[in-house]
Amino acid sequence: MNTTAASYLDNTGKDPTQRAPLVLGANDLHDVTDKVCGIIENPKPSTGWYVGMAVSLLLLAVLGYSVFYLFFVGVGVWGVNNPVGWGFAIVNFVFWVGIGHAGTLISAILYLFRQTWRTGINRSAEAMTIFAVICAGLFPGIHVGRVWVVYWMFPLPNQMEMWPQFRSPLLWDVFAVSTYFTVSLLFWYTGLVPDIASVRDRAKHRIRQIGYGILAIGWRGSNRHWHRYERAYLILAALSTPLVLSVHSVVSFDFAVAQLPGWHTTIFPPYFVAGAIFSGFAMVVTLLVPARKWLGLEELITLRHLENMNKIILVTGSMVGYAYAMEFFIAWYGGVHEETFAFISRATGPFWWAYWIMVSCNVIFPQLFWFKKLRTSLPAMMVVCLLVNVGMWFERFVITVTSLSSDFLPSSWGYYYPTLIDFTTLIGSFGLFFTLFLLFCRFLPIVAMAEVKMTMPQAHPSKH
Amino acid sequence: MNAHAASMERPVLKDKTRLGDVGPKIAHAALILGLIALGGSIAWGVTLEGGKPLWKSYLINFAFFTSLTLGGLFFVIIQHVTHAGWSVVVRRVAEAVACNAWLMALLGAGFVLGGGMGSLYEWWHLHPGHGNHLYDIKAPYLNHTFFYIRFVAYFAIWIVLSQYFFRTSVKQDESGDPNLTLAMERRSPLAVILFALSLTFFAVDMLMSLEYAWFSTMFGVYYFAGTAGAFFAVAILTLSFLQGRGLLTESVTKEHYHDLGKLVFAFVVFWCYIAYSQYMLIWYANIPEETFWYQNRLGDGWKGLSLFLLLGHFFGPFLFLMSRWQKRRHGTLLAAAIWMLFMHWIDMFWLVKPGADMPALQSSVFDLTLFIGMGGLWVWALFRRLQDVSLVPERDPRLGESLRFENY
Structure with a gap:
């Protein structure tokens, strides 16, 4: 409302007598449509987009080659060994599933908490969720060894009476991740329908009209449509909310049901969920800071949106810190020799470097966000969020590898050396992620126009 | 945002916001009842079987009322952290509940110095x-x-935390200074950290170390889950009581109850999530160092109580509170709030009572008398605290937002 010229683009003020505006500048409802649709209606994307796409496709090709080589030669091309039977593949799986948590948290949980600022970022965050889960799903799929029978992961009736192990959390993962993917996709698509209809209505080219027309499933914006849309949205939000918690809880069960020191600890489920949200938000910030600049969306995805996300990173980072501390405390307090050893060995043993990368990136650097100056500074938040991404990858590495490499029997200990193919598969998975994200930026409205408009003063004329 | 223009004007409260003569009546009755029940129980129980039954019941109720108090503190802090608007009219009650920390400190000192530690903790x-x-x-x-x-x-x-938030908020009733809100918001993140750590280790010390051999990293979170959920039930009960006496009839609406109901529901689910995760992981790994704690809760009669906890603390309220209708109807929401408080008490009972010394389920008369005793004092302290202040933060800058709040 009272944003003066001096505070243009800075809506991070704290004045408790009024709520800060979420859309800045002199934008009305029509300008929002123009801005967001303009990105995909531009006949030629920017050079930056082409460069990004070229790099992403190159990385995707690296992934393709790595996977092909893996299929051709076998799992031996990876660094997994005995005792470390779970290496990069599981680390990457958990990492990507974690990244896929911010979108649904923003769309579902923040929706239920009436956090209207979510509208500026929910669309792109949800897209990231879906792409991240696709990347995650790749890894267990290529880790099974005999990839030609990968469908055996699902309990399909067959004449051999062969069933997956229902008592294994790995099977629960199949259900948890596929349910999460399905519901996230539905949720994302439901939110997209009114916006796709706007794109359809503005389309000049016949193919665009037909393409977006099919995707808009007959949306005409009638009262009846809006009514049903809002009901569906609320129900999907309610369904997604427990899923945000359940997916990473089930992933944590992969480790925590075991008796292995360092894996078996009861705080794992909420700790994994907090870590997932932490890493997911870091990825959203990492991508949106450049994207809003390049796509000219600074008035829609404002500094306040970014600051709020950084606050969530600080909160969830502190929760992760709490969990690290509790694990250490109980490892000592429990008095179980192997457990105490596992934790001391993490910090001082052969993988000490991974542990300290994890602690510094996940616990120490996010503390910078206590300072408003830093959490509202674009370069500072980029650095911290990139470090958080690194730290959260290392967290999964520390959990998976350190515990496996030195368990109860010193005679069975062993070190883990990742191979080149391990690294190319990891780097290649980013290619898959970025390719999908860039395609999304090019072909779908990356800001939820209809929802953003609802938060603008123009949508509530009676109040003015 | 639509709220700006209207929130600039100072809203006028149309209802009674002072306890007046309702307060002393309740406070006196509660105090007398509390002192008699507490004093009588201690006088009688301290010599009975070396005081063990007395102190077990004392600990159950101490953990219960401390958790209600902490729930209030959590609510206040979290409203400031999130700059919440809807909850302003509810916040004063939470601030006063949190201030009962001094009473719990005295009751706790009685337990520690009176022989409770030696009697219960190996x-x-x-x-x-x-x-x-x-x-x-x-x-x-x-x-x-x-x-x-x-x-x-x-x-x-x-x-310190509860006094700070209460006093600053009351100070704002007079001055209306929005800077006080900013000050509270600035301090609230640190308060969250202090709260989380203190609550965790309190739960470890008072409840987990009853079996000093047992350990679970989740334990602090478990106590917290019950704590937060129980406070929303307390808020519903307190506000209903005040409205029944003709207070706050305009400012607290069905919408606020609806939100409190949603939060009860949310913590019903969260509690179950935490309880399930802790139980399932210990059951699945099946390590004797951990399983014995649950084994103690599956013995004669205990198994039934454990199942009752699962049904009564999760399945029942989960189904009951799912619909919007139940949360917006006064009677049903009140019933759910009373039930959840009862189940939270059962949860504390379930945490404290079982052990190697009690293979079969036993309750003691002190469970009830000490509930009345501590409950009486707790209610007395709460009404004493609310006596001389407004029941809503009258000049909170976001009061207008809270008064206008609607679930759509």
Whole structure:
């Protein structure tokens, strides 16, 4: 409302007598449509987009080659060994599933908490969720060894009476991740329908009209449509909310049901969920800071949106810190020799470097966000969020590898050396992620126009 | 945002916001009842079987009322952290509930100094270097001196925090200074950290160390889950009571109850999530160092109570509170709130009572009399606190937002 010229683009003020505006500048409802649709209606994307796409496709090709080589030669091309039977593949799986948590948290949980600022970022965050889960799903799929029978992961009736192990959390993962993917996709698509209809209505080219027309499933914006849309949205939000918690809880069960020191600890489920949200938000910030600049969306995805996300990173980072501390405390307090050893060995043993990368990136650097100056500074938040991404990858590495490499029997200990193919598969998975994200930026409205408009003063004329 | 223009004007409260003569009546009755029940129980129970039944019941109720108090503190802090608007009219009650920390400190001191520790905690009698290897490891944490230091620290944190938020908020009733809101918001993140750590280790010290051999990283979260959920039930009950006496009839609406109901529902689910995760992981790994704790809760009669906890603390309220209708109807929401408080008490009972010394389910008359005793004092302290202040933060800058709040 009272944003003066001096505070243009800075809506991070704290004045408790009024709520800060979420859309800045002199934008009305029509300008929002123009801005967001303009990105995909531009006949030629920017050079930056082409460069990004070229790099992403190159990385995707690296992934393709790595996977092909893996299929051709076998799992031996990876660094997994005995005792470390779970290496990069599981680390990457958990990492990507974690990244896929911010979108649904923003769309579902923040929706239920009436956090209207979510509208500026929910669309792109949800897209990231879906792409991240696709990347995650790749890894267990290529880790099974005999990839030609990968469908055996699902309990399909067959004449051999062969069933997956229902008592294994790995099977629960199949259900948890596929349910999460399905519901996230539905949720994302439901939110997209009114916006796709706007794109359809503005389309000049016949193919665009037909393409977006099919995707808009007959949306005409009638009262009846809006009514049903809002009901569906609320129900999907309610369904997604427990899923945000359940997916990473089930992933944590992969480790925590075991008796292995360092894996078996009861705080794992909420700790994994907090870590997932932490890493997911870091990825959203990492991508949106450049994207809003390049796509000219600074008035829609404002500094306040970014600051709020950084606050969530600080909160969830502190929760992760709490969990690290509790694990250490109980490892000592429990008095179980192997457990105490596992934790001391993490910090001082052969993988000490991974542990300290994890602690510094996940616990120490996010503390910078206590300072408003830093959490509202674009370069500072980029650095911290990139470090958080690194730290959260290392967290999964520390959990998976350190515990496996030195368990109860010193005679069975062993070190883990990742191979080149391990690294190319990891780097290649980013290619898959970025390719999908860039395609999304090019072909779908990356800001939820209809929802953003609802938060603008123009949508509530009676109040003015 | 649509709220700007209207929130600039100072809203006018149309209802009665002072306790007036309702307060002393309740406070006196509660005080007398509380003192009689508490005093009588202690006088009678302290010699009975070495005081063990008395102190077990005392601990159950102490953990219960402390958790209600902490729930209030959590609510206040979290509203400030999130700059919440909807909850302003509810916040004063939470601020006053949190201030009962001083009463819980006194009751806790009674337990610690009166012999409760020696009566219930095996580790209290152990000394390092006497061949108990497990205790030798834990002795740096589980020893008298460090315990006293921690115990004082917990209550010092809670008293300081609750007094700060209450006093600042009351000060704002007079001055209407929005800077006070900013000051509270600035301090709330640190308060969250202090709260989380103090609550966790309080739960470890008072409840988990009853079986000093047992350990679970989730334990603090478990106590927190019940704590937060129970407070929303307290808020619903307190506000209903006040409205029944003709207070706050305009400012607190169905919408606020609806939101409190949603939060009860949310914490019903969260509690179950935490309880399930803790149980399932211990059951699945099946390590004797951990399973014995649950084994104690599956013995004669205990199994039934454990199942009752699962049904009554999760399945029942989960189904009951799912619909919007139940949360917006006064009678059904009130019933759910009373039920959840009862189940939270059962949860505390379930945490404290079972053990090697009690293979079969037993309740004691002190469970009830001490509930009345501590409950009486707790209600007295709450109404004393609310006596001279407005029941809503009258000049909170976001009061207008809270008054206008609607679920759509």
